[in-house]
Amino acid sequence: MTASVDNTPGLHNQDKVHKRDQTGIGSASLAMPEMAVGAGARASAASESWPAEFPRLPRVPTHVAIKMDGNGRWARARNLPRIAGHRRGTKNLRPILEASVQFGIRIVTVYAFSTENWNRPQAEVDAILTILGEAIKQETPELHANGVQIRHLGSLEGVPTHLADRIQEALALTRHNQRLILNVAFNYGGRAEIVRALRGIIRAGLPAESVTEDTVSRYLYTAGQPDPDLIILPGGEMRSSNFLTWQSIYSEVYVTPVLWPAFGVYEYYQALAAYNQRVRRFGRVLPETTGNHQPTGAPGAATPNGAADLAPG
Numbered sequence: 001m002t003a004s005v006d007n008t009p010g011l012h013n014q015d016k017v018h019k020r021d022q023t024g025i026g027s028a029s030l031a032m033p034e035m036a037v038g039a040g041a042r043a044s045a046a047s048e049s050w051p052a053e054f055p056r057l058p059r060v061p062t063h064v065a066i067k068m069d070g071n072g073r074w075a076r077a078r079n080l081p082r083i084a085g086h087r088r089g090t091k092n093l094r095p096i097l098e099a100s101v102q103f104g105i106r107i108v109t110v111y112a113f114s115t116e117n118w119n120r121p122q123a124e125v126d127a128i129l130t131i132l133g134e135a136i137k138q139e140t141p142e143l144h145a146n147g148v149q150i151r152h153l154g155s156l157e158g159v160p161t162h163l164a165d166r167i168q169e170a171l172a173l174t175r176h177n178q179r180l181i182l183n184v185a186f187n188y189g190g191r192a193e194i195v196r197a198l199r200g201i202i203r204a205g206l207p208a209e210s211v212t213e214d215t216v217s218r219y220l221y222t223a224g225q226p227d228p229d230l231i232i233l234p235g236g237e238m239r240s241s242n243f244l245t246w247q248s249i250y251s252e253v254y255v256t257p258v259l260w261p262a263f264g265v266y267e268y269y270q271a272l273a274a275y276n277q278r279v280r281r282f283g284r285v286l287p288e289t290t291g292n293h294q295p296t297g298a299p300g301a302a303t304p305n306g307a308a309d310l311a312p313g
């Protein structure tokens, strides 16, 4: 899975991604509102397919990132091998993606495998790679049919060829889909991503004085995408673990003790409800309001990388 349109970062790609994103959704089979997701765009509509069992929320994050943590503990609590937890955790992604579409979320980023995860016992690493390969094979046709664009955040260096090929095929097949972007952070590290971006900038020969935060953003795997509004940490660990290091500085973080394999749509809704209670100031002081809480993401609020907050309202 590659970063965005192709593996070469830069302004050109950013522009391509942005333009394509702004074309909106094509012939979606589920009712989905037209919304642009490129940096600087504004949300224009809330979900029309909101699940009836949950009260509607005034604000929906455009980009949600999830660290799929707790697979091992989930398995251990059931006297199962850790691999069983990874299998269950992998299965759990589909209902969460379906709910994301229903809630009107446009980008979901999942942390599948970090650069540090290679240090796990070889048998577990092998099993995770196998499970990932199987999941790509089984799920990609349906994801494609449902308009999901799969993108890869991370490097394919050192990844077994058969898996790398399968990943590239899934990216190529789904690259024009617009209903939901699924970023899979695999063999990903936030610091490594920043180093890669800096190397790309140096290689491009940009004058030092011209390099801004926007420049760096354009050389990241997430080029052209707004930063995550909400990062969900199932499993109770209160650390980011090298996940979206550059992009997360103003993300709202939601930690839940629920382990990822048990994290269902109800828990997802709770995270979104909590997000609605957050005051997003982006380092500023907000004008006095009548209530204690300013709704999350006042329309048009500028984020540090120049992207508007895309929450509807």
Ligand code: FPP
Binding pocket: 068, 069, 070, 071, 072, 073, 074, 086, 087, 089, 090, 093, 110, 111, 112, 113, 114, 117, 128, 131, 132, 135, 184, 235
């Ligand atoms: C974290 O739980 C999970 C992982 C490191 C690997 C999860 C990824 C996969 C199984 C591949 C599937 C990928 C997709 C895109 C579906 P943990 O092992 O750290 O759990 P623990 O904290 O309870 O030990």
